[in-house]
Amino acid sequence: MIKTPDVVVIGSGIMSATLAVMLKRLEPRLRIQVIEATTDLAREASDGWNNAGTGHAGLCELSYTPTRGSDGRVPIGRALQIFEQFEHSKQFWGALAASQMVGEPRDFIQAVPHICFLSGVDGVDFLNARHAAMQEHHFFSGMQSTCDPTEIQRWVPLVMEGRASAPAAATMGVGTEVNYGLLARRMCGWLEQQADCEIASGWKVTHLQRDLDGWKLKLSCLESREVQLLRAKFVFIGAGGGSLPLLQSTGLPEFRGLGGFPIGGQWLVCDDPNICARHDAKVYGATPPSAPSLGAAHLDIRRLNGQRQLLFGPFASWTTRFLKQTGSWSDLPRSLRLNNFAALCRAGLHNRSLVRYLIAQGFQSMEHRIKALREFFPNARAEHWRLVQAGIRVQAIKRADRGAVYFGTEVVTPSDRSLAAVLGASPGASVAVSIAMDVIRKCQPELLATSDGRQHMKQMIATYDQDLKLVANKNLFESSTRESAERLQLDGRT
Numbered sequence: 390m391i392k393t394p395d396v397v398v399i400g401s402g403i404m405s406a407t408l409a410v411m412l413k414r415l416e417p418r419l420r421i422q423v424i425e426a427t428t429d430l431a432r433e434a435s436d437g438w439n440n441a442g443t444g445h446a447g448l449c450e451l452s453y454t455p456t457r458g459s460d461g462r463v464p465i466g467r468a469l470q471i472f473e474q475f476e477h478s479k480q481f482w483g484a485l486a487a488s489q490m491v492g493e494p495r496d497f498i499q500a501v502p503h504i505c506f507l508s509g510v511d512g513v514d515f516l517n518a519r520h521a522a523m524q525e526h527h528f529f530s531g532m533q534s535t536c537d538p539t540e541i542q543r544w545v546p547l548v549m550e551g552r553a554s555a556p557a558a559a560t561m562g563v564g565t566e567v568n569y570g571l572l573a574r575r576m577c578g579w580l581e582q583q584a585d586c587e588i589a590s591g592w593k594v595t596h597l598q599r600d601l602d603g604w605k606l607k608l609s610c611l612e613s614r615e616v617q618l619l620r621a622k623f624v625f626i627g628a629g630g631g632s633l634p635l636l637q638s639t640g641l642p643e644f645r646g647l648g649g650f651p652i653g654g655q656w657l658v659c660d661d662p663n664i665c666a667r668h669d670a671k672v673y674g675a676t677p678p679s680a681p682s683l684g685a686a687h688l689d690i691r692r693l694n695g696q697r698q699l700l701f702g703p704f705a706s707w708t709t710r711f712l713k714q715t716g717s718w719s720d721l722p723r724s725l726r727l728n729n730f731a732a733l734c735r736a737g738l739h740n741r742s743l744v745r746y747l748i749a750q751g752f753q754s755m756e757h758r759i760k761a762l763r764e765f766f767p768n769a770r771a772e773h774w775r776l777v778q779a780g781i782r783v784q785a786i787k788r789a790d791r792g793a794v795y796f797g798t799e800v801v802t803p804s805d806r807s808l809a810a811v812l813g814a815s816p817g818a819s820v821a822v823s824i825a826m827d828v829i830r831k832c833q834p835e836l837l838a839t840s841d842g843r844q845h846m847k848q849m850i851a852t853y854d855q856d857l858k859l860v861a862n863k864n865l866f867e868s869s870t871r872e873s874a875e876r877l878q879l880d881g882r883t
């Protein structure tokens with residue numbers, strides 16, 4: 390363990406690994422200590438089956454373009470934002486791959502068609518309007534659209550075979566599938582080789598206390614129960630579901646009233662090679678209005694550890710644990726405080742449809758899940774599918790939100806910027822690079838204040854200080870996206 394680190398990073402998932410690598414590349418003299426509770430690295434939400442591995446870029450997720458505006462057009466601002474954030478991620482990973490820091494890129498990222506599929510007259514009408522709006526922008530100009538059942542069948546045969554005749558539409562763009570856990574472990578592997586950089590696994594941070602010159606952290610070794618104290622000027626809490634209790638332990642007024650409720654996830658998984666060989670896309674459908682960003686079902690090809698499998702879901706499940714590996718049933722009750730109880734109750738009352746949705750999901754039988762699957766894959770047979778537990782999301786509830794529940798990923802910091810934490814799960818891992826940039830801009834701005842610092846950042850994310858959304862930057866977008874595709878060996882097939 391480093392005696393007096395400049396930075397302590399809690400967790401070894403995609404958020405922490407990304408920030409630690411970015412900091413070390415910006416300032417190689419920084420002493421960085423990573424603390425991870427589990428003995429193996431990045432085994433929580435970032436790990437393979439714990440998430441869907443979608444490189445969220447707004448291509449197929451209707452939650453970023455949920456409705457039409459008053460003029461009948463579909464506003465695409467949120468889709469443009471997530472697309473640009475994912476471009477930053479690809480640039481960053483591409484730069485790491487070009488510097489041989491993360492091994493073979495095909496191991497953790499692959500191109501896959503991102504397809505949005507809707508049926509029924511209203512669905513077709515909406516998807517056409519969405520496509521018309523998106524296609525006008527250079528980010529989405531390559532997106533294809535069709536209402537021709539033969540063409541949709543060519544794209545996604547399993548989705549069309551056995552389907553009752555009804556109007557249907559689909560759009561397709563070139564997206565990605567990412568193994569965020571493997572990528573995080575590769576980044577940690579690089580960190581471990583750097584001077585003044587260490588990873589302590591099997592150590593859990595149990596308490597954070599403000600100190601004159603930064604933070605005092607209490608750590609406990611999960612195996613020996615040994616306790617250690619560590620001091621650092623800056624702390625990043627990238628502990629996923631474990632972030633809320635750590636923020637609460639700071640006692641800072643900024644985090645008073647903060648609460649959260651955990652939502653478990655489940656997938657149906659198919660291993661049958663004959664079925665898996667016939668599906669080569671991520672197909673997203675409509676989002677339930679009560680749970681827009683966590684409820685959109687999708688049928689995906691997954692290629693983890695070189696094996697082809699299909700995933701369908703997510704289904705929400707009940708849990709009181711905040712973490713799958715090191716969590717406990719008492720996580721939720723122990724997070725309740727007098728100052729957050731009212732906010733949690735108000736969130737429940739204001740979001741009754743979400744509560745009903747989660748209750749119904751928790752009561753689902755395998756039969757119900759297969760029925761949901763058949764809306765995507767009409768000929769699916771139950772015996773080909775098994776249920777797998779996915780990761781846990783802890784939905785943050787803030788007093789200031791007055792009962793509203795915001796599904797998003799955000800950085801929270803106290804006013805002195807001596808600490809930063811990530812809350813929320815969606816769009817999550819896909820925007821880890823933007824999150825890390827945000828943390829650096831807010832909490833370590835001096836690293837970008839010099840021309841050297843800006844140059845280092847540009848080597849990692851060439852367009853970090855440009856707005857790729859602007860029409861004037863269309864050529865820059867095209868050249869930068871081509872470069873990351875080459876560096877990441879994305880073949881761009883559709």
Ligand SMILES: Cc1cc2nc3c(=O)[nH]c(=O)nc-3n(C[C@H](O)[C@H](O)[C@H](O)COP(=O)(O)OP(=O)(O)OC[C@H]3O[C@@H](n4cnc5c(N)ncnc54)[C@H](O)[C@@H]3O)c2cc1C
Pocket residue numbers: 399400401402403404405424425426427430431432433434435436439440441442443444445569592593594595627628629630631632635653654655703712714715779780781782811813814815816817818819820
């Ligand atoms: C069902 C599901 C599907 C998802 N699908 C997608 C998707 O398709 N695309 C996408 O981009 N995102 C997706 N996400 C979100 C994404 O998985 C997360 O946003 C992302 O992995 C979070 O990364 P993280 O590093 O913050 O947390 P994690 O990966 O959970 O890492 C946190 C780490 O901190 C450690 N830790 C916790 N507490 C402590 C402590 N006190 N001391 C020391 N260590 C600690 C944990 O052991 C863990 O290793 C999905 C999430 C879920 C649950």
